[in-house]
Amino acid sequence: MTGKPPDPLFGRIALIGIGLIGSSLARVIRRDGLARHIAVAARTQGTLDKAVELGLADSVTLDARDAARDADLVVLCTPLGAYAPIATDIGPALKPGAIVSDVGSVKQAVIRDVEPHLPKGVHLVPAHPVAGTEHSGPESGFAELFDGRWCILTPAAGTDAQAVERVKALWQRAGMLIETMDAEHHDQVLAITSHLPHLIAYTIVGTATDLEDYLKSEVIKYSAGGFRDFTRIAASDPVMWRDVFLNNREAVLEMLGRFSEDLTAVQRAIRRGEGDTLHEIFTRARELRRGVIAAKQA
Amino acid sequence: MTGKPPDPLFGRIALIGIGLIGSSLARVIRRDGLARHIAVAARTQGTLDKAVELGLADSVTLDARDAARDADLVVLCTPLGAYAPIATDIGPALKPGAIVSDVGSVKQAVIRDVEPHLPKGVHLVPAHPVAGTEHSGPESGFAELFDGRWCILTPAAGTDAQAVERVKALWQRAGMLIETMDAEHHDQVLAITSHLPHLIAYTIVGTATDLEDYLKSEVIKYSAGGFRDFTRIAASDPVMWRDVFLNNREAVLEMLGRFSEDLTAVQRAIRRGEGDTLHEIFTRARELRRGVIAAKQA
Numbered sequence: 200m201t202g203k204p205p206d207p208l209f210g211r212i213a214l215i216g217i218g219l220i221g222s223s224l225a226r227v228i229r230r231d232g233l234a235r236h237i238a239v240a241a242r243t244q245g246t247l248d249k250a251v252e253l254g255l256a257d258s259v260t261l262d263a264r265d266a267a268r269d270a271d272l273v274v275l276c277t278p279l280g281a282y283a284p285i286a287t288d289i290g291p292a293l294k295p296g297a298i299v300s301d302v303g304s305v306k307q308a309v310i311r312d313v314e315p316h317l318p319k320g321v322h323l324v325p326a327h328p329v330a331g332t333e334h335s336g337p338e339s340g341f342a343e344l345f346d347g348r349w350c351i352l353t354p355a356a357g358t359d360a361q362a363v364e365r366v367k368a369l370w371q372r373a374g375m376l377i378e379t380m381d382a383e384h385h386d387q388v389l390a391i392t393s394h395l396p397h398l399i400a401y402t403i404v405g406t407a408t409d410l411e412d413y414l415k416s417e418v419i420k421y422s423a424g425g426f427r428d429f430t431r432i433a434a435s436d437p438v439m440w441r442d443v444f445l446n447n448r449e450a451v452l453e454m455l456g457r458f459s460e461d462l463t464a465v466q467r468a469i470r471r472g473e474g475d476t477l478h479e480i481f482t483r484a485r486e487l488r489r490g491v492i493a494a495k496q497a
Numbered sequence: 498m499t500g501k502p503p504d505p506l507f508g509r510i511a512l513i514g515i516g517l518i519g520s521s522l523a524r525v526i527r528r529d530g531l532a533r534h535i536a537v538a539a540r541t542q543g544t545l546d547k548a549v550e551l552g553l554a555d556s557v558t559l560d561a562r563d564a565a566r567d568a569d570l571v572v573l574c575t576p577l578g579a580y581a582p583i584a585t586d587i588g589p590a591l592k593p594g595a596i597v598s599d600v601g602s603v604k605q606a607v608i609r610d611v612e613p614h615l616p617k618g619v620h621l622v623p624a625h626p627v628a629g630t631e632h633s634g635p636e637s638g639f640a641e642l643f644d645g646r647w648c649i650l651t652p653a654a655g656t657d658a659q660a661v662e663r664v665k666a667l668w669q670r671a672g673m674l675i676e677t678m679d680a681e682h683h684d685q686v687l688a689i690t691s692h693l694p695h696l697i698a699y700t701i702v703g704t705a706t707d708l709e710d711y712l713k714s715e716v717i718k719y720s721a722g723g724f725r726d727f728t729r730i731a732a733s734d735p736v737m738w739r740d741v742f743l744n745n746r747e748a749v750l751e752m753l754g755r756f757s758e759d760l761t762a763v764q765r766a767i768r769r770g771e772g773d774t775l776h777e778i779f780t781r782a783r784e785l786r787r788g789v790i791a792a793k794q795a
Contacts, residue, residue, distance in 0.1 A: 280772075304722070329722045333786075348721050378718075388715045391705055393722025399697055400723075402763050404782035406756045407689055417686045419788045420676075423646050424602070424627045424691025425698075427789050428726055434786035437779035444767050444775055455764055458704045459757075465700050466753055469742050474578075477742055481735035484702035488631075488732035490717045491725050 208368055213238040213270035215263045215285055217250045218436070219331060220302045221276030222340030225255040227373040230342050240266035249337045268292040272365070275301035279308055279442035286316035295320035298362045302328055304389055304439075306353040306382035308446035314355075322362035327351045327385065328375060329393070333434040346374035347495065353382040390450035394443055395458060398451065400432035401440070506666055511536040511568035513561045513583055515548045516734070517629060518600045519574030520638030523553040525671040528640050538564035547635045566590040570663070573599035577606055577740035584614035593618035596660045600626055602687055602737075604651040604680035606744035612653075620660035625649045625683065626673060627691070631732040644672035645793065651680040688748035692741055693756060696749065698730035699738070 212234040214221045221239075228234050239256035240263040241247050247259040260266050267273045267289035275282055282301065293299070299321060301309055309325040317323055330348040332339065350370040354363050367377050380388075407418045407426065422430060444451055468476040491497050510532040512519045519537075526532050537554035538561040539545050545557040558564050565571045565587035573580055580599065591597070597619060599607050607623040615621055628646040630637065648668040652661050665675050678686075705716045705724065720728060742749055766774040789795050 329719050331722070349719055351719070388712060388719055389722060391708065391712070392716050392719045392724040395704075396701065396723035396727050398763060399701060399760070401779050401782045402760050403694065403697060403756055404785050405763075405778050406693075406752070406759045408781050408785050409755075409759075410689065414686060414689070418690050419785070419792050419794065421627050421647055421649070421686055421690045422789050422792075422794045424629070424687060425694035425730055426690040427794055428730060429694050430782075430786040430789045431795070432723060432726060433779070433782035435779075435783075437776050437783060440779055441772050441775045445770055445772055448767055448770070452764065452768060454704070455760075455767075457707070458701055459760065459764075461704045461707075462697070462700050462753075462757065465696060465703075466750065466757075469746055469753075470750060472743055472746070474739050474743055477739045478735050480703050481699050481731070481733075481738055483706050484699045484728075484731035485733075485735060487702050487706050487717070488728040491720050491728045494717050494720075496717065496720045496725055497729070 207233055207235050208365060208372070209234045209271040211236040211238060211270045211272075213240065213266040213273045215240045215266060215273060215275050215289070216277035216281075217241050217246060217255065217337045218276060218335055219339045219344075220328065221274070222250070222253070222255055222337040223342060223344040224274065224276070224302070224373065225250070226340055226342035227345070229255065231372050233369060233372055234272075238266040238270065246337060253337055255337065264289050264292045269294055270297055272298045272300065272369070275299070275303070275313070278436070278439045279303045279305055279446045280438075282309060283312040283316075286313040290316040290318060293318055293321045296322075298322045298324055298366060300324045300326050300366050302326060304393060304443050305447040306351075306385045310355060310382055322359045323355070324358060324363050324366040325353045325382065326366055326370065327353070327389070328370060328373070329389075330375075331435070333431050335436040343374070345370070348375055350375040350377050351385055352377065352379045353385050354379070386447050386450045390447055390454045394447055394451050395454045397432060397435060397440055398444065398455065399458070400429040403429050404433040505531055505533050506663060506670070507532045507569040509534045509536060509568045509570075511538065511564040511571045513538045513564060513571065513573050513587070514575035514579075515539050515544060515553065515635045516574060516633055517637045517642075518626065519572070520548070520551070520553055520635040521640060521642040522572065522574070522600070522671065523548070524638055524640035525643070527553065529670050531667060531670055532570075536564040536568060544635060551635055553635065562587050562590045567592055568595055570596045570598065570667070573597070573601070573611070576734070576737045577601045577603055577744045578736070580607060581610040581614075584611040588614040588616060591616055591619045594620075596620045596622055596664060598622045598624050598664050600624060602691060602741050603745040604649075604683045608653060608680055620657045621653070622656060622661050622664040623651045623680065624664055624668065625651070625687070626668060626671070628673075629733070631729050633734040641672070643668070646673055648673040648675050649683055650675065650677045651683050652677070684745050684748045688745055688752045692745055692749050693752045695730060695733060695738055696742065696753065697756070698727040701727050702731040
């Protein structure tokens with residue numbers, strides 16, 4: 200890569216959905232001139248107005264098909280549950296050679312829900328930029344969100360190599376490291392590194408919400424003792440996460456089963472006063488943290 | 498309070514233990530001139546050398562009794578499991594009118610383990626500054642750690658009011674807001690806001706540590722999806738936390754029981770594909786986050 204901005208990677212990019220990830224990607228595309236035209240589709244006029252106000256779109260529409268027409272790259276940036284209807288809708292409007300990608304946190308579901316609706320000659324390159332914050336909406340995005348994080352591509356075997364390279368190039372320009380793996384493996388890994396942590400955070404915050412009134416106000420007051428970190432994670436978009444759990448059911452239930460067994464073992468150690476067991480579990484956990492720091496993902 | 502630094506609150510303060518909390522408190526005492534002399538006791542010479550090097554101590558000793566002798570205030574800053582032997586050790590050296598306090602995350606245990614060893618005329622004022630990071634040791638402390646957070650005092654009924662006021666004044670100078678409650682209530686509240694979150698974080702990191710090798714390296718690589726926040730919490734001192742769970746057993750098991758029930762309900766909703774149930778749980782959790790932000794504890 201040279202210091203000079205390269206030619207646009209794409210002529211027209213259509214972003215279907217413009218929340219935290221979509222709007223962050225739009226900012227990267229703008230910053231580096233990666234497309235000649237950004238077409239944004241969203242479900243409400245308010246979101247579209249916001250996208251225009253933030254300078255993230257060259258054209259906006261409530262009709263995903265309009266945005267996708269003549270696009271060289273279409274990126275689905277909505278919750279997973281919307282993929283199938285969107286793919287059904289935009290399929291007929293896609294031009295030959297167009298690339299369809301996404302940013303979702305589950306990848307087998309993309310292949311299941313999107314692939315059948317794409318015309319011959321359109322390339323599906325599912326992608327997952329593993330980055331985020333607890334904030335939602337177009338105003339919460341920022342171009343640096345992806346910097347130094349991993350983007351996982353899960354193209355099916357036999358996918359057009361050039362299409363994969365172009366999606367790869369886009370996320371590299373966003374500052375991401377790229378890994379390619381099959382969709383099933385992706386869904387297993389993310390079940391433990393992302394889906395289960397969110398599920399647990401949502402659950403414990405729910406447990407606190409259900410406390411007797413005399414305890415509940417104090418939970419907020421003294422949340423600096425650790426709880427507030429869980430509330431932050433549990434502030435993520437409910438629709439997005441509902442769709443993640445509904446679409447990665449098997450892998451999440453498998454990891455949840457393992458976690459529950461481990462939690463029962465810890466519970467038993469506390470009840471029996473087995474300090475050595477607790478100390479060993481806690482010490483091992485600390486070691487894994489060192490790995491995260493060493494991998495520069497802290 | 499005026500702009501002028503007040504007279505020292507105490508003549509001699511003895512800090513027994515000089516980790517994250519003890520060293521942060523020492524920095525506050527130094528910064529504001531809150532004591533004429535800071536005596537530091539620790540278990541290893543290396544820790545004492547570090548305390549001297551950091552300018553946190555006027556005198557250092559491996560003998561807690563030496564540090565406590567003639568002290569106006571003794572603050573226990575060790576893991577909870579060390580309280581009983583330390584109290585036994587220092588009790589006979591305490592001068593009449595001395596105040597004994599602590600910084601531990603469980604408060605009924607302090608009364609149980611320390612009170613019986615204090616001579617008549619010595620005042621026990623248990624305290625819990627609800628603040629911290631995942632780092633340990635004297636070098637990890639900083640004076641601003643306590644700023645804007647809550648400090649909970651749990652003096653027994655009938656405790657000398659002036660002694661309570663002096664401990665309160667100390668933590669106010671550290672920037673803390675003060676609340677007083679009974680020890681049992683404290684232990685219940687902290688079980689959900691601090692102890693259970695740490696237990697869950699340790700457990701899920703343990704679950705990940707036990708994964709098959711082909712998944713394990715990837716857990717670290719893709720930890721930015723949520724898992725890394727849990728690894729941070731699980732990096733906290735294993736001995737300190739072992740002692741918290743052993744000493745707040747009933748309240749932690751009670752909250753853990755509620756959490757497990759809720760987790761089972763979430764698991765059931767995922768297995769049955771009940772999106773509405775998930776959406777409702779996630780939406781309620783998000784609302785509690787707003788409360789944390791409004792309370793300036795985010």
